[in-house]
Amino acid sequence: MKLNTRRTLLIGLAFFSICAFWQMYDHIIPLILRDTFGVGDSVSGWIMAADNILALFLLPLFGRLSDRTNTPLGKRMPYIVGGTACSALLIGVLARADAPGRFPLFITALGLLLVSMGTYRSPAVALMPDVTPKPLRSKANAIINLMGALGGIYALGAISLLVRAGADGRNDYGLVFFSVAALMVVSIVALAVVVRENKLRRENADTEPEPEQGKGEKLPPEMMRSLVFILVSVALWFMGYNAVTTAYSRYYTAMWDNSVAGAANCMMIAMGGAVLSYIPVGIISSKIGRRRMILIGVATLAVCFALAGLVKTFNLAVYALFVIIGFAWAAINVNSYPMVVEISHSGDVGKYTGYYYTFSMAAQVLTPIVSGWLLEHVGYQTLFPYAAGMVAASFVTMLFVKHGDNRPGAAKNLLEHYDVEE
Template structure:
């Protein structure tokens, strides 16, 4: 049995709208805080970490909560609907306020709204996808997210969000939330969560074995010692590469503007384009050589990209940074496509939301620390130059922890030749 690409793409519209929001948020909130309210880099970094502080508690909570409910629309869909509507309303209000305390209040409400449905939305993919196909499926989900990010970066260019000193982003936010609502409508009209989840369970029993589940059963339904060790190492690795990567994403708009004097929208757009090209091939490669080996290769590429970016100056040819960010985009796709499936590979069907919460706890804990930490380092240095050395070190450390992981890989094990040749597009 093969992956159902059509269904995976439709499920991916939830992640599409999530990435639309975060691409816009990461691009404009640091600029508003600096240009409109004159915040230092340390204060700016703390505000930028608020979403991650909230996520530490709310993503595991709502992931686990969505495991426990069951409506006629499914376990995850109600969260996606309500969370998106609230986020759209509050995000638009954010572009209209001019008082700092009110801005912070509306920002918190916006972030809480987003946190209510991120874990349920992401958990939907493994709910409807058999384990051996989850790297390929996650590649498509991330591809959808990347397309969403690219749409928003294109809007950023159209609305000139990188203009020096710009403070009014209300029209840009309206355009972004319009795209989010269109994606939500497509998702609600096409995704049949309960039916697809039931079919996944039936297909898993019919076509595939589950080595991780068999090992759990030998230990009373709980993770074995080796499984727990691998889970912890995966989560530490996730934290380390997010510390490095998120520092670049959250501060690159400032770095590009003040250090290398380039348009950050175009650079990030090129990186997203490279990631789009890479997503499906790296999912396919992982199904052949394994998720762990593929991730290790991605870590090496990302470390090289950030390490070489240290030497780029405002006098360097612009295309050099485009090349490095293309490499970073491919590397991040290689890592991202395979890391989440490794975590939920160790989950039972009834606790996928909880394990999704574990994944996001690790990534968000890292992102709580990194904007403030790199902001403090920049303030102490008196410039933005420490950004890429900082990112290089932490991404490199992730190679060491990931190297010792022994569980979380899965390869298709079709029961017969006819099943292995079947392509499911319905």
């Protein structure tokens, strides 16, 4: 059984555009809140948590709704197309609202944009397991995450190259907003034109012996226990990683160097490390197992965050550290979502996708608030120790996960892991 790489790359366009948006959001919105509107770190943390609060409700809701949707476009595609169109328009409004005195407009546009993004993330992610046989989902998820990393790199590159100095001395992010909105529109148009969801779903149903069996049924107790522990693990490592991604631009400019572009470059290097790692991680995971690969990634990430906390002056070694961070995050991300949907019944993929995002987003609701309070009231030096502790805790909980692992037979050579034919 081979993975159709071309098809998976096309399906990954949705996640590509989503990750470009969120990378821009995490990097730019805290700076706008601070520099344009004078919002403090604690309040900024609450605002940055708003997307995750909304996601707690929106992602499971729209995951379930898309499970029950049947249209000529498919189950997931109507949400992907509609959500992207609304989001691109609202990004334009947000760019216009980045000016002193426009805080009510900015917050209103931001709130609507977060709702719009929340309507289609679960459907976009659920599209991959819908059309991919279970044994190939780690490899497919490696490609999906590769696409997501490329989207993040695109956004970071736009920030590094397109941020201009405004007439009032503030940074002008207008071109960055426009470039990301344009990317989202182009990506989803290409996805909608080329990918025929219903056709691909029928083809996958032929390879799955019981495509809809068990829909809505309860899991056996031992599988439920594994599901709970992996979801808790997801929450913990997202608490650590998201604390860094949401505060890193502020940490970098406060502790190391007053340069927005420099902060973007570090995160871009981490993304580069992930990009180089996704495909090898997918292949290695098929040999040693998803759970073991996650444990390697979690241990590596915790050590890297602890080491980053010891760096007092920025130096070139930080770049190497961020490459390793990229690898570690790839090892975790490639395998965690496939483990969750492996436990699910095939007719409930959208629902279990919602569970996955409920726990990841719940963590991201809490962590900007807690880490934001620590940054403001204790100091920026708390960021990396906090992140390392959370990630280390997820290592312990992952030890209790006994289901969701899958080890397909090894291919004879590297190329047989990925098939590019239709």
